Amino acid sequence: MTHLPARPLVTPSLPGGEPTGPRIATCPLCHTAHPSLTQAAVDAGAGWRCTRCLQRWDAERLLAVAAYAAWVNDREQAAAAAARPAPHLRVLKGGK
Numbered sequence: 135m136t137h138l139p140a141r142p143l144v145t146p147s148l149p150g151g152e153p154t155g156p157r158i159a160t161c162p163l164c165h166t167a168h169p170s171l172t173q174a175a176v177d178a179g180a181g182w183r184c185t186r187c188l189q190r191w192d193a194e195r196l197l198a199v200a201a202y203a204a205w206v207n208d209r210e211q212a213a214a215a216a217a218r219p220a221p222h223l224r225v226l227k228g229g230k
Contacts, residue, residue: 162199163187 157173160166161184168182176182181192 159191161187161189161191162196163189 159168159171159173159176159182161168164184164187166184166186168184171180171182176191176193176196179193181190181195183190
């Protein structure tokens with residue numbers, strides 16, 4: 135399962151890794167960047183409707199999506215850990 139980042143952003147950068155402009159708000163569902171809305175504006179209370187998937191986004195909804203993604207990640211890690219046998223229960227090869 136693919137997980138979305140907590141703060142879905144598109145940040146253009148130079149080859150050296152330095153950002154070239156403001157962080158652009160991006161739809162966490164379809165990853166479409168909003169052409170004129172920065173993440174700072176979203177943090178200040180602005181919202182937008184994605185032009186591709188028509189979902190409505192604002193800071194509160196983005197936080198809810200991020201919290202859900204973190205919850206799913208925690209559950210998957212716990213399930214993976216439970217599926218691994220405990221080290222003290224592993225059968226040693228060769229009778230050792």
